[in-house]
Amino acid sequence: MNTDAETWLAEHEEDLCAFLAETVRIPTVNPPGENYTDLVERLEAKLRDIGLSTEILTVPQQIVAKTLLPGSANFPRHNLVGRWDVGAEKTVQLNSHYDVVPAAGTWKHSPFAGERDGDWLFGRGMADMKGSLAASLFAVEAVRRTGLKPRVNVELAFVADEEIGGELGTGYLVSHRKRTPDFAIVCEGGAAGKIGVGHNGIVQLEVTVLGKGGHSAYPIRTVNAFEQMVALVSRIEPEIRKTLADSRKRFATPSGEYLEPVVNLGGVFGPGKAAKVNIIPGEASFTIDRRLTPSEQLVVVDRELRELVRSIAAKCRIRIRIRKIQTTAPCALSPRSPLPQAFRRAVEGVRGGRARFTVNRGATDMHYYARKLGVDTIGYGVDGKNIHAIEERISVKDLVATAQVYARFLCDFAPDSPKGR
Numbered sequence: 206m207n208t209d210a211e212t213w214l215a216e217h218e219e220d221l222c223a224f225l226a227e228t229v230r231i232p233t234v235n236p237p238g239e240n241y242t243d244l245v246e247r248l249e250a251k252l253r254d255i256g257l258s259t260e261i262l263t264v265p266q267q268i269v270a271k272t273l274l275p276g277s278a279n280f281p282r283h284n285l286v287g288r289w290d291v292g293a294e295k296t297v298q299l300n301s302h303y304d305v306v307p308a309a310g311t312w313k314h315s316p317f318a319g320e321r322d323g324d325w326l327f328g329r330g331m332a333d334m335k336g337s338l339a340a341s342l343f344a345v346e347a348v349r350r351t352g353l354k355p356r357v358n359v360e361l362a363f364v365a366d367e368e369i370g371g372e373l374g375t376g377y378l379v380s381h382r383k384r385t386p387d388f389a390i391v392c393e394g395g396a397a398g399k400i401g402v403g404h405n406g407i408v409q410l411e412v413t414v415l416g417k418g419g420h421s422a423y424p425i426r427t428v429n430a431f432e433q434m435v436a437l438v439s440r441i442e443p444e445i446r447k448t449l450a451d452s453r454k455r456f457a458t459p460s461g462e463y464l465e466p467v468v469n470l471g472g473v474f475g476p477g478k479a480a481k482v483n484i485i486p487g488e489a490s491f492t493i494d495r496r497l498t499p500s501e502q503l504v505v506v507d508r509e510l511r512e513l514v515r516s517i518a519a520k521c522r523i524r525i526r527i528r529k530i531q532t533t534a535p536c537a538l539s540p541r542s543p544l545p546q547a548f549r550r551a552v553e554g555v556r557g558g559r560a561r562f563t564v565n566r567g568a569t570d571m572h573y574y575a576r577k578l579g580v581d582t583i584g585y586g587v588d589g590k591n592i593h594a595i596e597e598r599i600s601v602k603d604l605v606a607t608a609q610v611y612a613r614f615l616c617d618f619a620p621d622s623p624k625g626r
């Protein structure tokens with residue numbers, strides 16, 4: 206039993222909520238990636254305040270400019286790591302992204318005010334995922350202030366850009382930082398009684414149909430790219446659906462659920478630059494967002510999707526260009542290894558009941574740890590409501606319980622003993 210740190214957290218609920226509200230009031234909206242420097246400075250000060258050593262990996266400007274679209278390329282990308290070295294051989298890293306999606310729509314509670322209303326905390330990023338970030342930070346503080354000592358070195362990684370794929374966030378951190386952890390907890394992708402052990406992957410492409418524009422009144426020798434795009438989409442849509450129906454692509458999660466591959470066509474579609482009612486469109490584009498299960502392989506899905514689109518376009522004599530928007534590998538780890546089992550005990554100990562292991566439909570940064578570093582990873586954070594929507598919120602009770610789960614895990618996890626404790 207390590208109730209000291211958990212009691213400390215219950216007693217410091219106000220401080221935790223106040224700190225979280227402070228982070229929500231710094232709108233780290235991505236795209237384009239605003240106010241990263243302000244928030245990272247605040248987080249670094251807090252890490253130092255609780256006695257951790259800190260390290261900031263700022264992505265060189267040339268790499269930012271090469272990787273991101275022009276609208277985002279002038280905003281700096283920082284990744285911050287706080288480390289508590291207890292002299293153990295192994296290190297566990299708790300990862301939270303600090304960027305948030307834009308706050309569109311009409312909110313009753315202002316999105317960047319950090320308002321509390323009864324047991325609820327409202328704001329963009331409260332659930333995804335500044336709530337979990339603050340919970341992980343306070344969990345480490347609770348363990349330190351109560352004089353407990355983990356049997357594993359503890360790192361808190363606060364990263365950029367998860368909302369646009371994480372290439373310059375966790376992706377940059379795992380490939381550029383010399384010291385790498387042995388275990389990782391991505392602080393989202395599981396909540397309450399569910400622990401994430403993987404997620405689906407993503408292939409996002411943009412297909413541009415290349416026609417030949419002109420004046421509406423003189424259509425001779427023009428090629429209407431919009432009409433061709435409609436023809437192309439109507440032919441590829443049923444063909445893509447056919448490929449999804451393959452039962453070998455389904456994935457059975459440890460909790461007995463089935464994940465199936467899905468596709469969304471035309472999340473973004475539109476004309477080229479010369480868009481006007483009396484101009485024959487010379488370009489028209491649409492996006493494909495294909496989600497793959499852990500039973501599928503990223504390179505295979507990517508290649509087959511491009512081939513399918515290209516071959517149908519060729520048959521219809523339509524000229525196209527395909528651009529990659531983003532790809533993310535799927536991942537799924539065994540729930541039987543020491544990390545998920547120790548975490549399960551922490552969840553059950555704090556919350557009661559039986560915890561379950563799940564694989565998420567939406568992707569997180571877990572795959573960077575699981576596939577790039579090859580380390581055991583789980584996903585767990587606050588139980589948010591209205592993520593990416595208006596009135597995004599978390600309950601204070603869940604926030605404190607989540608911090609207590611992290612704290613209990615940190616006190617109990619003993620990776621060097623044969624059973625993980």
Ligand SMILES: [Zn+2]
Nearest residue numbers: 333334367393
């Ligand atoms: Zn998130």
